Amino acid sequence: MIKTLKIEPLTKEAFADFGDVIESVGRDHFMINSGSTERYHNVGEVQLDEDGQGIISIFRAKMLEYPLQVKMLERHPFGSQSFIPLFGHEFLLVVAPVGDGTMNIDPATVRCFRANARQGVNYHRNVWHHPIMALRDDDEFLVVDRTGPGNNCDEFFFDESIQMTVELD
Amino acid sequence: MIKTLKIEPLTKEAFADFGDVIESVGRDHFMINSGSTERYHNVGEVQLDEDGQGIISIFRAKMLEYPLQVKMLERHPFGSQSFIPLFGHEFLLVVAPVGDGTMNIDPATVRCFRANARQGVNYHRNVWHHPIMALRDDDEFLVVDRTGPGNNCDEFFFDESIQMTVELD
Numbered sequence: 139m140i141k142t143l144k145i146e147p148l149t150k151e152a153f154a155d156f157g158d159v160i161e162s163v164g165r166d167h168f169m170i171n172s173g174s175t176e177r178y179h180n181v182g183e184v185q186l187d188e189d190g191q192g193i194i195s196i197f198r199a200k201m202l203e204y205p206l207q208v209k210m211l212e213r214h215p216f217g218s219q220s221f222i223p224l225f226g227h228e229f230l231l232v233v234a235p236v237g238d239g240t241m242n243i244d245p246a247t248v249r250c251f252r253a254n255a256r257q258g259v260n261y262h263r264n265v266w267h268h269p270i271m272a273l274r275d276d277d278e279f280l281v282v283d284r285t286g287p288g289n290n291c292d293e294f295f296f297d298e299s300i301q302m303t304v305e306l307d
Numbered sequence: 308m309i310k311t312l313k314i315e316p317l318t319k320e321a322f323a324d325f326g327d328v329i330e331s332v333g334r335d336h337f338m339i340n341s342g343s344t345e346r347y348h349n350v351g352e353v354q355l356d357e358d359g360q361g362i363i364s365i366f367r368a369k370m371l372e373y374p375l376q377v378k379m380l381e382r383h384p385f386g387s388q389s390f391i392p393l394f395g396h397e398f399l400l401v402v403a404p405v406g407d408g409t410m411n412i413d414p415a416t417v418r419c420f421r422a423n424a425r426q427g428v429n430y431h432r433n434v435w436h437h438p439i440m441a442l443r444d445d446d447e448f449l450v451v452d453r454t455g456p457g458n459n460c461d462e463f464f465f466d467e468s469i470q471m472t473v474e475l476d
């Protein structure tokens with residue numbers, strides 16, 4: 139199987155099987171702080187297991203080489219993981235749904251999204267995703283994820299006969 | 308008591324009694340994603356009570372009027388609350404330490420900090436703080452805090468004889 143992944147715009151609806159889109163644009167809010175602040179409430183939930191602890195980290199990422207060959211995806215079985223751009227730059231995502239929970243990914247289910255400069259994402263527990271795909275060097279992302287006991291990262295490597303590529307415009 | 312609060316630069320050390328400074332500059336990291344990403348790990352912890360759930364929200368804030376009279380501070384007894392600038396703009400903080408846990412704030416302990424454009428904060432549980440003090444209208448902040456049962460917001464109003472002011476340069 140050889141294919142170039144279509145880069146889709148990131149929307150709440152299209153991303154629903156994978157996680158939350160963290161954005162204010164087009165979302166409901168309510169007023170707080172005596173009317174000086176709009177609260178876009180709970181646009182993403184921090185998923186944790188019983189022994190887990192939510193933590194806030196920053197990832198500073200180099201841009202990968204394109205065309206990018208998608209050789210592997212990873213998942214976090216014990217918690218969600220969010221990526222929110224801190225420098226206001228677009229980035230890409232490659233994801234696959236949870237599936238049947240086994241260590242297997244159907245290549246036909248792999249999708250690619252482009253987050254605009256005002257969008258972050260929150261991958262739900264067990265959603266397969268590619269390591270961060272910044273579109274410039276030393277871009278920074280806020281990450282909210284889980285720490286605690288156990289191995290919280292599974293990696294799945296595709297068979298070499300499967301060639302999935304992401305090409306920039 | 309009448310005083311103008313001194314605006315201090317935000318540093319990890321100066322802010323230690325109030326919470327975490329969320330930043331990459333000057334912090335340790337380790338490499339992940341085959342060396343393409345620096346992880347500035349656990350720069351803030353999501354504090355929750357037993358029944359709490361961590362959530363991600365966005366606050367869009369108007370700039371308050373300056374000189375600002377600090378009439379009240381609030382605290383969240385069941386969890387931490389973080390504010391990370393999404394548009395890369397400075398903002399101000401006014402805080403007071405947890406103290407003895409009662410509904411009382413010693414005005415002498417109130418401090419004001421200026422976060423630079425690459426700094427966020429994570430207020431620890433029960434730390435007194437002013438509602439968000441953006442320095443321009445419609446500035447956006449990522450907020451990680453707690454939802455769940457119970458009243459998670461106490462407000463303390465200073466006696467009118469206490470006049471604390473924040474003046475911009």
